[in-house]
Amino acid sequence: MTYTSFTPPRRTLMGPGPSDISSEVLSALSRPVIGHLDPLFVGMMDEVKSLLQYAFQTKNEFTIALSAPGSAGMEACFVNLVEAGDKVIVCRNGVFGDRMIQNVTRIGAQAIIVDSPWGRAVEIDKVEQALIANPDAKFLAFVHAETSTGALSDAQALCKMAQEHKCISIVDAVTSLGGVELKVDDWGIDAIYSGSQKCLSCVPGLSPISFSDKAVEIIKNRKTPVQSWFLDQSLIMSYWSGAGKRSYHHTAPVNSLYALHEALLHLHNEGLENAWARHKLQHDQLAKGLTKLGINFIVPEDERLPQLNAIYIPDTADDAKVRNYLLNHYNLEIGAGLGDFSGKAWRIGLMGYAARNENVALCLTALEDALSQS
Amino acid sequence: MTYTSFTPPRRTLMGPGPSDISSEVLSALSRPVIGHLDPLFVGMMDEVKSLLQYAFQTKNEFTIALSAPGSAGMEACFVNLVEAGDKVIVCRNGVFGDRMIQNVTRIGAQAIIVDSPWGRAVEIDKVEQALIANPDAKFLAFVHAETSTGALSDAQALCKMAQEHKCISIVDAVTSLGGVELKVDDWGIDAIYSGSQKCLSCVPGLSPISFSDKAVEIIKNRKTPVQSWFLDQSLIMSYWSGAGKRSYHHTAPVNSLYALHEALLHLHNEGLENAWARHKLQHDQLAKGLTKLGINFIVPEDERLPQLNAIYIPDTADDAKVRNYLLNHYNLEIGAGLGDFSGKAWRIGLMGYAARNENVALCLTALEDALSQS
Missing domain, CATH: 3.90.1150.10 (Aspartate Aminotransferase, domain 1)
Known part of the structure; x- marks a missing residue:
């Protein structure tokens, strides 16, 4: 052949x-490869962190880009926070809410499903009923922008409700980040993940994620090890911990991160x-x-x-x-x-x-x- | 700021x-993004599959590039094949053999560790003793080329031994693929993974993997679901199953796959x-x-x-x-x-x-x- x-x-x-990508981002992508432990690259990763903090509107120290697509970002949030036997309220109004359920059950945790019609926002009242009916639920998970249906849910109201019921919120922002209002700290979001290839207009393959200090505490106090080695965020965190402190975990996708840096820079410059x-x-x-x-x-x-x-x-x-x-x-x-x-x-x-x-x-x-x- | x-x-x-990357591969990387379900892209993925079959020297139908680094390729092999309670003989002569052990234990399976000195090949005799002492072991896992020590192990002999003892072999070829002799079919390797950023001279972020028909049968006949949704190869296989049959799983890292296609093309042309x-x-x-x-x-x-x-x-x-x-x-x-x-x-x-x-x-x-x- x-x-x-x-x-x-x-x-x-x-x-x-x-999505469409600017020629500047494509050009950044093809700059010369350097080592993933090169001090210059570590410095760039620090900038990616703070640019992501801006995009997510958060001061969360644990704000990084995962070296895999958004679906791995989703899994990272679930497998790091949720343990077998935990109860998770999952809102389903499209394909990606359904995928969350699959993540929960593969952990051996229990998904309490709140269904809303496809093509509609998550129904707040139903979620509140589920929270009241399940006082032992530890997590509330939902999709901010359902890519399968085009519906936007009220992340601010849902996260407030999660807080009132002492639940940790897990938010899918794959399609929302950069495209609609999203304020991680103001809204009290605990764990959030996105994708590089949607409103950030970067190449596909990376998943920006952020964990609140409360979420990080949960990860640190797990009773069982995270089932995934690759997605274990306690290992990832030291990989992203900056010059002099970085410990080897895997080889970062160097060039894709150049592109993400450039794409985030554009978002920052535009505002x-x-x-x-x-x-x-x-x-x-x-x-x-x-x-x-x-x-x-x-x-x-x-x-x-x-x-x-x-x-x-x-x-x-x-x-x-x-x-x-x-x-x-x-x-x-x-x-x-x-x-x-x-x-x-x-x-x-x-x-x-x-x-x-x-x-x-x-x-x-x-x-x-x-x-x-x- | x-x-x-x-x-x-x-x-x-x-x-x-x-590793160093040719300007042709960097140039392929920055070609215009097209959709991951675009017929032209699906056609290119088919070529990546057959070029990987050449690189691995295999006819395995299940030969693809995972959308994540080599350490995710390692995890994909373990979580898809091994179930809780299974016994896995793991050869450790460096960092990556040790990482295999961590993968095995996070599944709830049992690792029988065969240690060889750092900087030396895996000691064949010790492995044989372990195989004899553990007739109920289902898997033999080892690193072909230990990146942490520079030692090459005799993959052919180890896989032959695995077959004699009715074990499925899991081989780390992250650093060996393209750099030293490696013949998946001739040597009877059942599951193998590699990385894009070593002897293939592509950008980091992808993990070529291949499963023999015997390994695929094991995946199909699992008693429990694969603990990872993102790495569940039964879902991935239909994503890589070519024009007309492709079902959505995640968004492939389009540009990195352009680069891998180009890098594999060079390997094919060189021989x-x-x-x-x-x-x-x-x-x-x-x-x-x-x-x-x-x-x-x-x-x-x-x-x-x-x-x-x-x-x-x-x-x-x-x-x-x-x-x-x-x-x-x-x-x-x-x-x-x-x-x-x-x-x-x-x-x-x-x-x-x-x-x-x-x-x-x-x-x-x-x-x-x-x-x-x-």
């Missing part, structure tokens, strides 16, 4: 991630509030155009994620045919439906660098063309 | 990894045997020069890894001072000692693209200079 170098086309990425406003503005533009095309949103307006627009596929349209047309004719990727929404929905991402006038304009024109073909 | 883009210097990487011979040739050159400098190897000649040269720090030399001098004066990284060898050894890597005349020449001259300064 003969092989040749892979030369991908230049796509516009408006699916559920990976978080400005980034949130930009996502909202572009979402409004997109929504106006989609409505003109007669396309309906799945999520009610006040629960919608600006950065991930889940829409019903028009009855007259062929799901795969339209997406392939967009891809082949316009090099434009939009996302298919996931789980319950498979074949019924499209997901249009406006994440990070993709939340720009050019992208919205292309998407609306291309979609109109594609729909007229089917 | 003000942040600026991180611009690393151009180092020559002759430590235990990450495995040629790559092995090149590592040996450069090692001989380096060894000759080191001997001239009066420097002694830790590992006896016939157990030495060509790609990782562990040497005693001369009595007259200051460990940190010499390494810092090399780094600051020559932009040359060599590795410190690890574990038992901390402060006693240096590790000079000649991995992948770093196994070149230029590197050996620079290293010898620079080291001579550095030693004369202390």
